[in-house]
Amino acid sequence: MDKTYHPLEIEKRWYHHWNQTGYFKPSEGTQAYCIMLPPPNVTGTLHMGHAFQDTIMDALIRYHRMLGYKTLWQGGTDHAGIATQMVVERQLNAQGINKHDIGREAFIQKVWEWKDHSGNTICKQMHRLGASVDWSRERFTMDQGLSDAVKEVFVRLYDEKLIYRGQRLVNWDPKLHTAVSDLEVISQEEAGNLWHIRYPIENSNQHLIVATTRPETLLGDVAVAVHPDDERYQSLIGKKVKLPLTDRLIPIIADSFVDPEFGTGCVKITPAHDFNDYEVGKRHQLPMINIFTEDAIINTNAPERFQNLPRFTARERIVAELEQANLFEKVEPHTLKVPRSERTGEIIEPYLTDQWFVDAKTLAVDAIKVVKEGKIEFVPENWTKTYYEWMENIQDWCISRQIWWGHRIPAWYDANNNVYVARSEAEVRQKYGLSADLPLMQDNDVLDTWFSSALWPFSTLGWPHETPELKSFYPTSVLVTGFDILFFWVARMIMMGLKFRKEVPFKKVFIHGLIQDSEGQKMSKSKGNIIDPIDLIDGIDLEKLVAKRTYGLMQPGMAKKIEQTTRKHFPEGIPSYGTDALRFTFCAIATTGRHIRFDLGRIEGYRNFCNKLWNAARYVQMNVEGKELGKHAIDREFTLCDQWIWSIWQQTKQTIKQHFDDYRFDLLSQTLYEFTWNQYCDWYLELSKPTLTKEGVDEKLQRGTRYTLVAILEELLRTIHPIMPFITEEIWQKMNHFINPSHQADSGQSIMLQPYPLFDASKVNHSAEVAMQGIQAMILGVRNIRGEMNISPAKQLPLLCRGGDASGLRKIATDNLTTVQSLCKVENLSWLEANATVPSSATALVNDLELFIPLAGFIDKEAEAKRLNKEMEKLHKEITDIQKRLQNENYVKKAPADVVAKEREKLQVAEKSLEKFQDNLAKIQAL
Missing domain, CATH: 3.30.2320 (hypothetical protein PF0899 fold)
Known part of the structure; x- marks a missing residue:
């Protein structure tokens, strides 16, 4: 073995070997174990969340593969409708080409060309992480097979009246001109205003004051609502007010939705432009007046003088006219949550439009039932309650998107706008008895990306065909995912799996927290705290890191801010830690909380852990190479130290199995670290030296110790392998031939195909x-x-x-x-x-x-007394300084509580140290 551990060369060599040899494909086994990779966007690159999640899945896959399961980690990517279309549109725009210039078919062809050339970067990066995905089965949500599954599901649900088309309020991106899902909307607090507007009461010189953050939407108001128990307005319920700046009268209604404490207790109701108002409008059968075009420009439903104005220009005009008409009460600063499109940054507009919907309430009934019956288990269990709360209040799912890239909705229209749904136009004509010469036009919309993702557990296995893979691996064993897509993906997979396979799609759902930086902040480009996992593996110098982080930022101020942040936190860049250290870090921080902090100090420690394991292996090699281990058990005897390490190793293996079963990767890694570093390396290697080096020691005992050294190490390597696959493979190839003489390094055998070490009661020795x-x-x-x-x-x-x-x-x-x-x-x-x-x-x-x-x-009595007196002098000063701070009432009151607590703790430590030094000095003076 090389004197120094060099991870990068080892990692590239072994991953290529594993993949090329086909070790990631399912092997024969009596029991199947399958994990579906949450398909990352085809446009994406590996980020810390991906790397964390992929490490957990790979550890589970490698563990069960070594336990003898027929194991499949099914991988693939999502076509990411909006994100991918935006990427290709930007490329075309840079060439002076608009997508409408070339048409839909040519544009789709451009997207496929981009996918073949530039897509799947993230999958290649997963290789660097050691992901043992069966890449020979890699799927893409726009593959022919998955596209057929999408059509099949859509048609069946439509025929059962579980998919319908209707006019509903949706999240609308005025720049993309499409509905977007809640997951693609980021609501953040921003500084705004609260305008107070006077609504004159009909046949009266009185008025109601209504507070709003969006005065432009008053053009679509259809009522003013008050709380039914609000005594201030009881006499006005049922009367009408004149809608400012228009010639319309609108009613005053009572609805318990209104918060009497907010503003004046009077709320304008605009059902076509607010989700809460929409529900109020349905309850009171109010009209729905849409005042915007798809560009968020005022349309013809508003008074003519406001038509064709962009929404925020209209806001300025309306506020100005309200002031002129003496209908403006006041304006005050107000912090509000503004919904913005994740893709474009545009403010989302609640927009009334015709869309396709899934009857989620009906599908949710069985999805709730299977969890209550224990057929699906959430880990940690507390997420079960969250699941129930969402599913029991689920809304119908908007599945249509007004873009070109994606699964086009299998619906056709005739000239009278009658809709026909089938898998193809030919099937439409046959199914509905339409003549061949009747002109039909396919729906221009595509399906929400989450629709095809909801079919992932069975569509990737060949459904709607009854394939051997479907029979073997469905239902899958566990889904590993973050809580942020519990509803958008997990719940929908459960609904679709039950509907089309009559079985749950997975038996367990392991929900992990989301990665944050070391200070508990969400990682984001704007904060400059994003870390690329590949940079942690390979290392990157400061200048390259700065250039990488600021590349493409259009705002100079933002680029400067990120550069300063980078130089502050990474003054020397990022050193190369290697994949195994990164993977071990991810497992070590995989607690059960909602948020997981990533600290570079941890990965530094686990890089040292790799070095420790490497050096331990070198020690074993030097003491075993060319020496007798004994061919048979009778040839060996074991010292107390040997018996002890074998015994505690059995208990360690038992604990490790329990942590794997409980998905406690933090405790699992802690157990492995503790045994490897403290018990095996620090204690046992030292304990072995007297037996191996002292003259006159019985040869049988030496054989026993040599055997124990290498046998424990070999089992330990197999045990650590699911978390740290590369270093364990490299060392195992160097060590295994000591125990199995027939083994030759690189002979085709691999540690990943060896049995996982399990508890052996015969080796437990409590007295030892x-x-x-x-x-x-x-x-x-x-x-x-x-x-x-x-x-x-x-x-x-x-x-x-x-x-x-x-x-x-x-x-x-x-x-x-x-x-x-x-x-x-x-x-x-x-x-x-x-x-x-x-x-x-x-x-x-x-x-x-x-x-x-x-x-x-x-x-040396004098030298030691001098040293102790010097140390005590320092401690006296430290104790005096701390006591002064703690006796200062202003300091104790104003300083953060945790800072004060640390000062008190430091005082206790210093006082105990002083006491110890005084005791030692007394002993020396007594000599």
Whole structure:
């Protein structure tokens, strides 16, 4: 093995080998295990959320593959209708071409060309992450097979009256000219105004004052609403007001939707331009007046003088006219949530338009039932309640989009606008008995991207055909996803799976939190805190990182801000950590919370963990290479240390299995880290040295220790492999031949195809564990004395012991004298009688066993006293400074509570340290 661990070369070589050899394809197995990759957008690149989620899925897949399951990780990408169309439109616009100039068919061809040339970048990046997806089965939501599935589902749902076309209020992007889903709308707080407008009451000199954040929509008002219990307006309910700037009268109605505490308690009702108003309008059978075009320009339903004005220009004109007409009460600053299109940044307009809808309420009934019956389990369980709340209040799903790229709706119209739905035009004519010469026009809309994604668990397996893959892998085993798409995707997959397969699409849903930066902030381009996972793997210098982060930013101020943020947080760029360290970090932070903080300090620590594992393997190789391990069990004997490590390893494996079963990847990685670093590397490797290096040790014991060294390491590598696949494969190839002489490195065998190590009760030895705990406590006791008294770790010392009979520690120490002396660096160990005089010594207590290190002759009395006095002087100053701060009432009141708590904690630590130094000084002065 190389002296130094170099991850990048190892990772590229092994991934190519795994993929080319076909190891990611399902193997034979009696039980199937399948995970569906949430299909990333074909336009996308790997971000931290993807990398985190993919690591979790790959760990599960590799784990179950090693357990012997017939394992499939089904991958693929989503056609991302709006995002992909925008990418290609921008490219055409840069060439001076408008999509309408070339027409729909030619534009679609351009999109396919872009997809073949530039799409799927994210899948290639997943290779770098070590994702063991079966790439030979990679699917795309616009594939022919998946497109056929989409048509099949649409037609069947339409024929069952579960899909319908109707006029409803939707989220409308005035720039894209299409409806968008709630997930594509980002609502953020922005500074705005609250305008107070006077609505004159009919046949009266009184008026109602209505507060609104959108005065331009008053042109579409059809009522003013008050709360039915609001005493201020009881006498006015049923009367009418004159709609300002128009010649219309509108009623005053009562509705419990109104909040009497907001504004004046009077609310304008504009059903065609507000989702809440829309519901009020339906309840009171009010007219729906749409005042906007698809460009958010005032249309002909408004007074002529406002027509053709953009919405915000109309706002200015309306406010000005209200002032002139003495109908303007006041305006006041108001912070409000503004819905913006995720794709364009445009303010979303609630817009009344004809769209296609799915009757989600009907489909939700069975989707709720299967969760209540336990056929689908949410992990963590608390998401079950959230699921119920949404599903029980679900609204019909708008599935049509006014764009060109996507699954075109399989509906045709005749000249009288009659609609016909079938899988093709030929089927339409046959199904509805239409003549061949009747002109038909296919619907121009395409389906919402989430519609095809909802079919993903079964469409990717070949449905509507009954394929062997569908039989083997549906229902799938677990869905791994973030909570942000619980409703947009998870719930819809459940509804569609039950409808078309009569079975749940997955048995478990593991819902993880969303990645944030180290300060708990959402990662975003505007904040300049995004980290590219590939940069963490490969490393990137500061200048390249700055250039990458500011590239393409049109606003100089934003670019400068991001450059400053980058230079502040990454003054030396990002070093190369390698994939395994990144993957281990993701597992370590995979807590059950909604938000997960990513700290570069963690990945630095796990890069060191990789080094630790690498160096441990080199130690094992050096001590086992060319040496006898014993061909048979009879050829070996095991020391107490060997028996101890085998025993605690069994319990560790048992714990690991439980954490895998519970999806507690944070606890799983913590368990692996603890055993590898502390038990195996720090303790066992040291404990093995006396057996391997001392003269006169029985050869059988040496064989047993050599065997234990390499056998535990080999099992440990297999256990860590699902999380850190590359380094474990590399080391395993170097180590496995010691145990399996027939194995040759790179011979076609792979660690990923080996069985996963499981608990072995025959190797549990509780008495060895108890004995080793005693020896470890003695070793730590002596090491603590060295540290406290500033004695060199290499200096050989005498050790006096007293007691230890009741706990059995005396017998343990006597039976394992070589180990104790070797690791404590003790030249001789003597036992004192109960009332023997003890020379001036540093002491430690281990249960009922007293440890004494005589200080005479081992310490430079004057030098150590000088050092201790200097340390105590520093502590006196620190304690005085902290006490002054804490005695200052203003400081305690104004400083954050956590800062004050830390100061108190620092004071306690400093006082204890001072006390310890004073005790040590007294011992030295007594010499």
